[in-house]
Amino acid sequence: MVNNKMVNGINVSQLFSTIDQVKVKPESARFTFRADNAWINGTHNRATIKGFYGALQEDNTRNPMVFDLDEPPVLCGNNLGANPVEYLLAALSGCLTTSLVAHAAAKGIEVKKVESRYEGDIDLQGFLGLSEQVPVGFQTIRVFFRIEADISWEDKQALVAMAQRYSPVFNTITKSAPVTVQLEK
Amino acid sequence: MVNNKMVNGINVSQLFSTIDQVKVKPESARFTFRADNAWINGTHNRATIKGFYGALQEDNTRNPMVFDLDEPPVLCGNNLGANPVEYLLAALSGCLTTSLVAHAAAKGIEVKKVESRYEGDIDLQGFLGLSEQVPVGFQTIRVFFRIEADISWEDKQALVAMAQRYSPVFNTITKSAPVTVQLEK
Numbered sequence: 433m434v435n436n437k438m439v440n441g442i443n444v445s446q447l448f449s450t451i452d453q454v455k456v457k458p459e460s461a462r463f464t465f466r467a468d469n470a471w472i473n474g475t476h477n478r479a480t481i482k483g484f485y486g487a488l489q490e491d492n493t494r495n496p497m498v499f500d501l502d503e504p505p506v507l508c509g510n511n512l513g514a515n516p517v518e519y520l521l522a523a524l525s526g527c528l529t530t531s532l533v534a535h536a537a538a539k540g541i542e543v544k545k546v547e548s549r550y551e552g553d554i555d556l557q558g559f560l561g562l563s564e565q566v567p568v569g570f571q572t573i574r575v576f577f578r579i580e581a582d583i584s585w586e587d588k589q590a591l592v593a594m595a596q597r598y599s600p601v602f603n604t605i606t607k608s609a610p611v612t613v614q615l616e617k
Numbered sequence: 618m619v620n621n622k623m624v625n626g627i628n629v630s631q632l633f634s635t636i637d638q639v640k641v642k643p644e645s646a647r648f649t650f651r652a653d654n655a656w657i658n659g660t661h662n663r664a665t666i667k668g669f670y671g672a673l674q675e676d677n678t679r680n681p682m683v684f685d686l687d688e689p690p691v692l693c694g695n696n697l698g699a700n701p702v703e704y705l706l707a708a709l710s711g712c713l714t715t716s717l718v719a720h721a722a723a724k725g726i727e728v729k730k731v732e733s734r735y736e737g738d739i740d741l742q743g744f745l746g747l748s749e750q751v752p753v754g755f756q757t758i759r760v761f762f763r764i765e766a767d768i769s770w771e772d773k774q775a776l777v778a779m780a781q782r783y784s785p786v787f788n789t790i791t792k793s794a795p796v797t798v799q800l801e802k
Contacts, residue, residue: 461740469735481706501714504669517708525701547655557643569792573795573796574797609737615764
């Protein structure tokens, strides 16, 4: 008989059984996610996401998910999509939120509402090659969370700390990750 | 009279006039991009992108762009969107592509086709809190570019190098950026 205890819409029975499986077979925790990109014109290009590897198998069951990226006119684009650094903020927002909600669920803490906003500062002198002093990437990113739950302010702060500790996107951005780029024939 | 020289669909006259403006007023290169996120249920949440600050003014002319983030069933989700680390790969793909195409345009190099694919390895023992040794974020990201253009292999490699040098998302990921997270009442 399968127990399906749900907290915050997360099946914590499944979560704990995944944890047990990973303890026995650590390689089942290894995932490879993928994206393809095709340039369309100017600052407009399109990313497609579909398959991934994880839990010891290939998953090709999802329909392709397509994302248009572009720039606003002030940055030589035509507003045909959010721009790449905005996608990065969207990625961070989803990851901190899911990490917060899932780790709260694992501890049996119910949340009613979780909202957050993101601000990322960037000085395009870096992108434009006009200054070696200015970072090319985001200089700083600020995040503001609001949580509705029947818990204390300190417990809410503990949730926000947990989100930062366990969020893959947060940790990729704050601790860096190596990226190798190859040209193919 | 405004000159509108287009290369790769990029208005290089506008690009060079932006560069001239930034040289005179460096603060016009300062941008702040934003996102909002609202948790829906479980691993499903929704990011919204609309306004930004840049070129010395607020821009609120764009329609809201909405992105659903979720996980596949193996990660306790319902496939209601790509997951956060996949959005990060999409962000990286758009940024490297636009950086490549725009810097090629600035040098007068025409490209016919630019395609790329992305693979990011992650070990979820980090997210699950099962190992302190395993990075929580991406362990490594691999990128593969294919470029069609009437230029030499060495010139294509120079374009790929330029993309890495000037891409904000690439540099955010490989060099890290500070992220502050605050809880609001």
